[in-house]
Amino acid sequence: MKKLAFILTITMTLALSNTATAQETIVDVAVGNDDFSTLVTALKAADLVGALQGDGPFTVFAPTNDAFAKIDSNTLNSLLEVKNQKALANILTYHVVSGKLTATDVVAALKKGNGTVELKALNGQVLTVMKKDGKIWLKDTSGNYSEIIATDVNGSNGVIHVIDTVVMPK
Numbered sequence: 001m002k003k004l005a006f007i008l009t010i011t012m013t014l015a016l017s018n019t020a021t022a023q024e025t026i027v028d029v030a031v032g033n034d035d036f037s038t039l040v041t042a043l044k045a046a047d048l049v050g051a052l053q054g055d056g057p058f059t060v061f062a063p064t065n066d067a068f069a070k071i072d073s074n075t076l077n078s079l080l081e082v083k084n085q086k087a088l089a090n091i092l093t094y095h096v097v098s099g100k101l102t103a104t105d106v107v108a109a110l111k112k113g114n115g116t117v118e119l120k121a122l123n124g125q126v127l128t129v130m131k132k133d134g135k136i137w138l139k140d141t142s143g144n145y146s147e148i149i150a151t152d153v154n155g156s157n158g159v160i161h162v163i164d165t166v167v168m169p170k
């Protein structure tokens with residue numbers, strides 16, 4: 001029940017953000033949503049804010065604060081240090097795909113791909129999107145899964161899909 005309430009809260013917040021901020025970039029949309037404060041902090045630490053405010057278009061699979069909370073706090077704090085900026089940027093760009101892929105686009109690709117589709121992330125590695133148990137999931141290169149819990153949060157330079165776990169590149 002708690003998860004359902006959380007999902008409904010995010011969906012409503014994002015729907016309102018989507019309507020009110022269609023001219024804002026995907027970074028602006030994330031900054032305006034408290035559920036993405038850890039993501040915004042990480043984007044700043046990795047010096048990626050400017051890049052993601054560019055023309056795009058981008059598709060961002062955006063982890064919530066709860067998704068980041070699944071990472072050991074010492075590891076997360078270490079990633080936010082200046083000396084680990086490159087590693088953090090690699091993780092964050094693994095959550096971004098070039099082009100605007102709406103939920104409809106993803107579902108169509110899944111049908112065409114018999115339930116799976118591979119996407120090349122900005123860091124050059126592959127993310128697998130798959131349909132399983134009636135839900136849409138991301139699978140990272142290590143075989144870990146993240147559920148897409150909200151879709152189609154539009155910005156002026158792309159779209160955000162909300163995920164419940166941080167995906168990790170090799």
